[in-house]
Amino acid sequence: MRTFLLSLFIFSIGIFSCATKEQLKPTKQWYKGNLHTHSYWSDGDDYPEMIMDWYKSHDYDFVVLSDHNTLAEGEKWKLLPKSPSHEAGFEKYLAKYGESGVEYRKDSAGRIEVKLKTLAEYAPMFEEEGKFLIVKSQELTDSYDKKPLHMNVTNIREKIEPQGGNSVSEVMQRSLDKVKAQRDSTGVPMFLHINHPNFIWAITPEDIIALDGERFFEVYNGHPQVHNYGDSLRPSMEVLWDKVQVAYLQEEKPLLYGLAVDDAHNYHVFDENSSNPGRGWVMVSSESLEPASLVEAMERGDFYSSTGVTLEFVDFDGKTLSVGVQPEEGITYAIQFFGTKKPSPEASGVLLKEEQGEKASYTLEAGDMYVRAKIISSKPKENPYQLGDTEVAWTQPVVD
Numbered sequence: 001m002r003t004f005l006l007s008l009f010i011f012s013i014g015i016f017s018c019a020t021k022e023q024l025k026p027t028k029q030w031y032k033g034n035l036h037t038h039s040y041w042s043d044g045d046d047y048p049e050m051i052m053d054w055y056k057s058h059d060y061d062f063v064v065l066s067d068h069n070t071l072a073e074g075e076k077w078k079l080l081p082k083s084p085s086h087e088a089g090f091e092k093y094l095a096k097y098g099e100s101g102v103e104y105r106k107d108s109a110g111r112i113e114v115k116l117k118t119l120a121e122y123a124p125m126f127e128e129e130g131k132f133l134i135v136k137s138q139e140l141t142d143s144y145d146k147k148p149l150h151m152n153v154t155n156i157r158e159k160i161e162p163q164g165g166n167s168v169s170e171v172m173q174r175s176l177d178k179v180k181a182q183r184d185s186t187g188v189p190m191f192l193h194i195n196h197p198n199f200i201w202a203i204t205p206e207d208i209i210a211l212d213g214e215r216f217f218e219v220y221n222g223h224p225q226v227h228n229y230g231d232s233l234r235p236s237m238e239v240l241w242d243k244v245q246v247a248y249l250q251e252e253k254p255l256l257y258g259l260a261v262d263d264a265h266n267y268h269v270f271d272e273n274s275s276n277p278g279r280g281w282v283m284v285s286s287e288s289l290e291p292a293s294l295v296e297a298m299e300r301g302d303f304y305s306s307t308g309v310t311l312e313f314v315d316f317d318g319k320t321l322s323v324g325v326q327p328e329e330g331i332t333y334a335i336q337f338f339g340t341k342k343p344s345p346e347a348s349g350v351l352l353k354e355e356q357g358e359k360a361s362y363t364l365e366a367g368d369m370y371v372r373a374k375i376i377s378s379k380p381k382e383n384p385y386q387l388g389d390t391e392v393a394w395t396q397p398v399v400d
Contacts, residue, residue, distance in 0.1 A: 027287070028285045028286060028287055028297075028302070029285070029286065029289075030283050030284070030285055031061040031062060031283070031284045031286055031289055031294065032059065032060050032061050032062075032281055032282075032283055033060060033061055033062035033063060033064075033135075033281060033282055033283075033284060033294070034055065034060060034062075034063050034064065034261060034262050034264075034277070034280075034281050034282075035064055035066070035135075035137070035152060035154055035193070035259060035261050035282060036064070036066050036139070036152055036195065036218070036221070036259075036261035036262060036263045036264075037051065037055075037063060037064055037065050037066060037262055037263070037264050037277070038065070038066070038067055038068075038139075038263070038264060038265045039051050039065050039067060039072075039116075040078045040114075040116055041065065041067040041070050041072045041076060041116060042067035042068040042069075042070060042139070043067075043068065043265060044067070044264070044265045044266075044267070045081075045085070045086060045089070045265060045266055045267060045268060046089055046093075046267035046268070047089075047093050047114070047116065047117070048065055048072065048116065048117055048119075048122045049093075049096075049097065049117060049122050049125060049126075050089070050092070050093055050096070050267065051065065051264075051267060051277070052122060052125070052126045052134065053096075053126070054267065054277055055277065056126055056132050058277075058278060060132075060281070061131070061132060061133065061289055062132070062133040062134070062135055062289060062294065063133075063134060063135070064134070064135045064136070064137035064152075064154065065119070065134070065137065066137040066138060066139040066152045066153075067138070067139060068139050068141040068150075069138065069139070069140065069141050069159070069161070069162065070138065070159070071119065071136065071138055071156070071158075071159045072116070072118050072119040073118055073119065073120075073159075074118070075115070076115070076116045077105075077113045077114065077115050077116070078113065078114050078115075078116055079107070079111060079112075079113050080111065080112045080113070080114065082111070085268040085269060086268070088268065089267070089268050090104075090112060090114065093114075102114065103115040119134070119136065122134075129289075130288070130289050131289070132289075133289050133290070133291070133294075135154060135155055135291050135294070136155060136156055136157070136291075137152055137153060137154050137155070137156060138152070138153050138156050138159060138160065139151070139152050139195065140152070140153055140160055140162065140175050140192070141162065142162040142163060142164065142165075142171050142175065143162075143171075144164075144165060144166075144167060144168050144170075144171045145168075147168060147200060147201075147202035147203075148199055148200055148202050149168060149171050149172060149175075149202060149203065150195040150196065150199070151172065151175050151192050151193065151194055151195060152192065152193050152195055153179055153190060153191070153192050154190060154191055154192075154193070154291075154295060155188060155189060155190040155191075155291040155292070155294075155295050156179075156182070156190055157182060157186050157188055157190070158182060160175070160178045160179065160182070163175050163178060167207075168202070168203060168204075168207045169207045169210040169211060172194065172203075172207070172208075172211055172214070173210075173211055173212065173213075175192060176192055176211060176212070176213045176214060177213075179191070179192040180213060188291075188292065189291070189292045189295040189296055189299075190295060191215060191216060191295060191298070191299065192214070192216075193214075193215075193216035193217055193218065193259055194208065194214065194216070194217040194218065195217075195218055195221065195261075195263070196218055196221040196223065196226035196263065197217065197218075197237070197240060198226055198227035198228070198230060198234060198237070199221075199223070199225065199226045199227070201227070201234055204234075205235065205240045205243045205244050205247075208240070208244045208256075209243075209244055209247040209248070212253075214256065215254055215255075215256065215257055215299060216256070216257050216258075216259055216298070217237075217240075217241070217244075217256060217257075217258060217259065218237070218258070218259050218260070218261055218263075219237045219238060219241055219258030219259065219260065219305060219394055220237065220258075220259075220260040220261070220280045220305060220307060220385075220392075220394075221260075221261055221262075221263045221280065221385075222261065222262045222263055222264065222275060222276065222279030222280050222385050223263040223265070223275040223385075224272060224273055224274070224275060224385065224386075226263070228385060228386075229386070237258070238338075238349065238374075239348075239349055241256065241258055241349070242338065242340060242348040242349030243348050243349070244256050245340070245348070245369075245370060245397060246340050246345045246348045246369060249369050249370065249399070250345065255301065255370070255396070255397050255398075255399065256397075257298065257301055257303075257396045257397075258305055258394055258396065259282055259305055260280030260281055260282060260305035260306055260307060260394070261280050261281070261282075262275070262276070262277050262278065262279050262280055262281070263275055264276055264277040264278075264279075270383050271383070272383075272384065272385075272386070272387055276383055278382075278383065279307060279381075279383065279384070279385055280305065280306070280307050280385075281305070281306060282298070282303050282304070282305050282306075283303060283304050283305075283306060283310075283311070284297050284298055284302065284303040285297060285302040285303060285314075286302070301396040301397075301398070303396065304393055304394060304395045304396065305393065305394045306391075306392070306393040306394075307381055307385075307389070307391050307392050307393070308377065308379065308381055308382075308391025308392070308393075309325060309333070309375050309377050309391045309392060309393035310325070310326040310393075311323060311324065311325060311326060311375070311393060311395075312324040312325060312326045312358075314373075314395050316398045318400070319363055319364055319400060320361050320362065320363040320364070321337070321361060321362050321364075321371050321372075321373060321395070321398055322359070322360075322361040323335055323359065323360055323361070323373045323375065323395060324358060324359045325358045325359070325375060327358045328377075328379065331377055331378050331379045332356065332377075332378045333356070333357065333358055333375055333376065333377055333378070334354060334355075334356055334375070334376045335354065335355050335356075335357070335359075335360035335373060335374075335375050335376075336351055336353070336354045336373065336374045336375075336376065337351070337352045337353040337354070337360075337362040337371050337372070337373050338350065338351055338352060338371070338372055338373075338374060339352050339364075339368050339369060339370050339371040339372070339397075340368075340369045340370065341367045341368055341369065342367045342368075342369060343367075345369065352368070352371060360373075364398075364399075364400045368400065369399070370397040370398060370399045371397065371398060372394065372395055372396065372397040372398070373394070373395040374392065374393070374394050374395075375392065375393040375394075375395075376390060376392055377390050377391040377392065378390060379391045
């Protein structure tokens with residue numbers, strides 16, 4: 001009897017221990033964030049505090065200010081441009097934060113200069129643990145042969161100078177290598193992503209294929225001049241994505257993931273000719289709202305990109321990719337699955353399956369190199385990148 005009771009006690013302890021371990025396992029949540037944004041620290045047209053207030057009040061969980069070749073450190077005075085929108089923006093800024101919160105002066109011509117707050121100064125004004133996070137970022141801005149080569153570094157620690165190079169690929173590779181070196185030396189998770197490849201038609205699929213270590217690029221950018229959809233001679237971002245994906249898999253490189261971002265510059269005038277906030281974002285499934293956790297989740301592909309569609313779930317069991325939409329009343333959805341089949345990888349990005357409705361799945365077949373999903377809503381996009389756009393979401397590619 002004593003032996004039986006002892007065995008029962010040990011068994012009960014084991015059950016309790018397992019239950020406790022399950023309860024202690026971190027639970028993941030979806031966090032909404034934008035990874036490409038500008039302020040007066042470079043070529044945006046508003047103050048960091050006003051921009052952070054916009055994103056926080058519009059239910060974002062995390063955001064960056066990725067200004068060109070700066071980390072918003074040190075002293076910077078902004079001379080206000082002579083325009084009604086900038087002058088009105090200053091009055092709005094002054095009204096919100098008051099004389100004690102805004103440091104400004106007038107030059108000899110009577111024009112207003114405003115001292116910009118640094119990241120260290122404005123971040124504590126908005127950050128709340130588990131609710132809102134500002135991630136340190138830089139848009140590493142370089143060029144080759146007059147082609148703009150822009151790459152964002154998410155969760156950067158120290159500013160990286162433009163590296164130069166003798167080709168488009170070499171410039172980008174040197175930037176990648178610098179980010180890797182900083183990550184290795186600091187132990188802080190960070191990544192570099194390629195911005196708007198079709199901006200001034202600067203970056204081709206071949207340029208990206210030549211890289212070693214790139215994991216992310218912008219499949220959607222809200223700036224009106226970035227040619228997301230390509231033209232008769234050059235590929236759209238989705239066509240580029242599939243072409244590069246095939247080449248990466250053939251060379252046994254990691255999957256390439258697609259981001260949706262604002263690339264916001266304009267905060268006073270909202271129209272199709274302006275680069276406004278609220279056009280594209282990522283939804284990251286992370287254990288916490290902390291920079292390292294978000295970066296590591298994205299490197300696992302635990303996120304989707306969106307211009308408005310919200311997903312209820314994205315699941316991949318190693319064979320079947322399943323997607324469920326959080327529906328809106330009166331809105332219809334088309335769920336498309338794209339991939340590339342062997343032995344004809346030159347025909348990349350084939351539509352493998354399409355279903356109408358709020359849920360769909362695709363099971364990888366023999367010869368499928370990968371599959372990704374695109375969800376197209378019938379709901380018109382508010383303040384769209386291009387007139388006629390509806391809300392869309394993209395899942396990340398998966399392989400068998």
